[in-house]
Amino acid sequence: MPHVYETNGAAIYKESFATIRSEANLARFNKDEESVVVRMIHALGFVGLEEHVRFSEGMAETARAALANGAPILCDVRMVSEGITRPRLPADNAIICTLKDPQVPELAAEMQNTRSAAAVELWRPHLDGALVAIGNAPTALFHLLNMLEDPDCPRPAAIIGCPVGFVGARESKDALMADLPVPSMIVEGRLGGSAITVAAVNALASWKE
Amino acid sequence: MPHVYETNGAAIYKESFATIRSEANLARFNKDEESVVVRMIHALGFVGLEEHVRFSEGMAETARAALANGAPILCDVRMVSEGITRPRLPADNAIICTLKDPQVPELAAEMQNTRSAAAVELWRPHLDGALVAIGNAPTALFHLLNMLEDPDCPRPAAIIGCPVGFVGARESKDALMADLPVPSMIVEGRLGGSAITVAAVNALASWKE
Numbered sequence: 001m002p003h004v005y006e007t008n009g010a011a012i013y014k015e016s017f018a019t020i021r022s023e024a025n026l027a028r029f030n031k032d033e034e035s036v037v038v039r040m041i042h043a044l045g046f047v048g049l050e051e052h053v054r055f056s057e058g059m060a061e062t063a064r065a066a067l068a069n070g071a072p073i074l075c076d077v078r079m080v081s082e083g084i085t086r087p088r089l090p091a092d093n094a095i096i097c098t099l100k101d102p103q104v105p106e107l108a109a110e111m112q113n114t115r116s117a118a119a120v121e122l123w124r125p126h127l128d129g130a131l132v133a134i135g136n137a138p139t140a141l142f143h144l145l146n147m148l149e150d151p152d153c154p155r156p157a158a159i160i161g162c163p164v165g166f167v168g169a170r171e172s173k174d175a176l177m178a179d180l181p182v183p184s185m186i187v188e189g190r191l192g193g194s195a196i197t198v199a200a201v202n203a204l205a206s207w208k209e
Numbered sequence: 210m211p212h213v214y215e216t217n218g219a220a221i222y223k224e225s226f227a228t229i230r231s232e233a234n235l236a237r238f239n240k241d242e243e244s245v246v247v248r249m250i251h252a253l254g255f256v257g258l259e260e261h262v263r264f265s266e267g268m269a270e271t272a273r274a275a276l277a278n279g280a281p282i283l284c285d286v287r288m289v290s291e292g293i294t295r296p297r298l299p300a301d302n303a304i305i306c307t308l309k310d311p312q313v314p315e316l317a318a319e320m321q322n323t324r325s326a327a328a329v330e331l332w333r334p335h336l337d338g339a340l341v342a343i344g345n346a347p348t349a350l351f352h353l354l355n356m357l358e359d360p361d362c363p364r365p366a367a368i369i370g371c372p373v374g375f376v377g378a379r380e381s382k383d384a385l386m387a388d389l390p391v392p393s394m395i396v397e398g399r400l401g402g403s404a405i406t407v408a409a410v411n412a413l414a415s416w417k418e
Contacts, residue, residue: 002355003384005377007322007348016375045373045399079403082291113216139216146211164254164404166225168214175212190254193404194288195373 016042017209023047032060036185036203043199052188059158059183063131063204066157072096072130073201074123074156076116076140076163080133083198088206098122117143128154131204134161135197138168141176148181159184160200164192225251226418232256241269245394245412252408261397268367268392272340272413275366281305281339282410283332283365285325285349285372289342292407297415307331326352337363340413343370344406347377350385357390368393369409373401 006012020038024047029037033055041049067073070091075081081097098104098119108118116137123130124147134141141161147153161176161184163169173186187196215221229247233256238246242264250258276282279300284290290306307313307328317327325346332339333356343350350372356362370385370393372378382395396405 002358003351003381005348005351005380007320007326009323012323012348012376019375042374043402045375045378045401077292079288079292079407083286083288083403111216114218114221117216139214139221142212142214149211165251166228166254167221169254171214172212192254193252193402194292195402195404198288 013209020047024050026050029053029055030060032064035207035209036060036200039199039203039209040187040196043195044193049187049191049196052191053185054177054188055185056177056180056183059185060204062183063158063160063185066129066131067091067093067205069129071157072126074126074130074132075197076119076134077136077194079194080135080197080201083194083202084205085202088202088208090205093205094126096123096126113143114139116140120144120147124154127156130156131201132156132159132161133197133201134159134163135192135194136163138163138165138172141172142168145172145175145179145181148179156182158182160197161186162192162197162200164190166190222418229256233259235259238262238264239269241273244416244418245269245409248408248412248418249396249405252404253402258396258400258405261400262394263386263397264394265386265389265392268394269413271392272367272369272394275338275340276300276302276414278338280366281335283335283339283341284406285328285343286345286403288403289344289406289410292403292411293414294411297411297417299414302414303335305332305335322352323348325349329353329356333363336365339365340410341365341368341370342406342410343368343372344401344403345372347372347374347381350381351377354381354384354388354390357388365391367391369406370395371401371406371409373399375399 068090072094075097081095104118108115117139120140120143277299281303284306290304313327317324326348329349329352
């Protein structure tokens, strides 16, 4: 017998978001933040993630306004850039991932750093007013923070800092919130990744659920 | 002062995998399975994931052999197909994602199902002997199971079933392990997603850590 299951995409979203709102502890988030956290929980399938999400004051509002005004979105990996839902973007925003740029391997060798960090170096011409979405590499976030110590480096509008893993992820995100070069959001600790990073961008791009 | 951090990619991997092996409870997995689970934990930044991973007997060995023999990899979303590390593939395997095929929207309307399920319908010419990697949509997995109820439908070599979320994810994965049309692996419950699905494919493709 064929399996019977919900086949209506809109109904699936509606029921999913209702379940999340009934189970997750969202009281400490304002409206702009709440819609981001709900979508991140949805992407990970994990109620409890909300305990680890931190926004600096006004980050969600700032990032929404930047996207509405046409900010480009700078992504550390193609899993992030490919996951962003184009029709949700309010201004046909550019989505930029420089990781596969042919200059990256040689630049990484010169910098004695990872390809992820070298790719961030190539963000400079696009960085002014951008939304940064880092969903994989702690070294990308650390290198961006070091670039932003130079007052002449262009400033992004806001940073989503969700690198994942066991070496440098926690430390790079703690450093972001301590430096706070621009309004920022993180998931504390080891948790992170492209799926929740994409979810945050998609939520900031549009209120549609 | 610039932040100081580990910038050597090989050292980061080595330390990450050592940390995972020191913390995670991996005793119940054989060698072929263990390397998959370790890489999945790495992708999610979450020790504890291992409690939810289930392999049918011989799945990891079967999937490795299929990839070595040139099996195509069928992915439900581009976040999976884009995340697979091409240089790890043993036979320059084809990576196929039909979600953006122009036939999909009309086919979904005809089927009264999601675009994800319609995209799986388009896998038929590639399905024989393939490795299936479902990292997002429960409806994709349910539709595949219904297709495979037809004995004339071509059989994949193995299925990675890691759809994520709050509606149908748990049910579709339980159905996969109950039907077991071919050797399969799942993450039980709501957890899933493209990152751990990609990690499983990358681990099955190569022993390199």
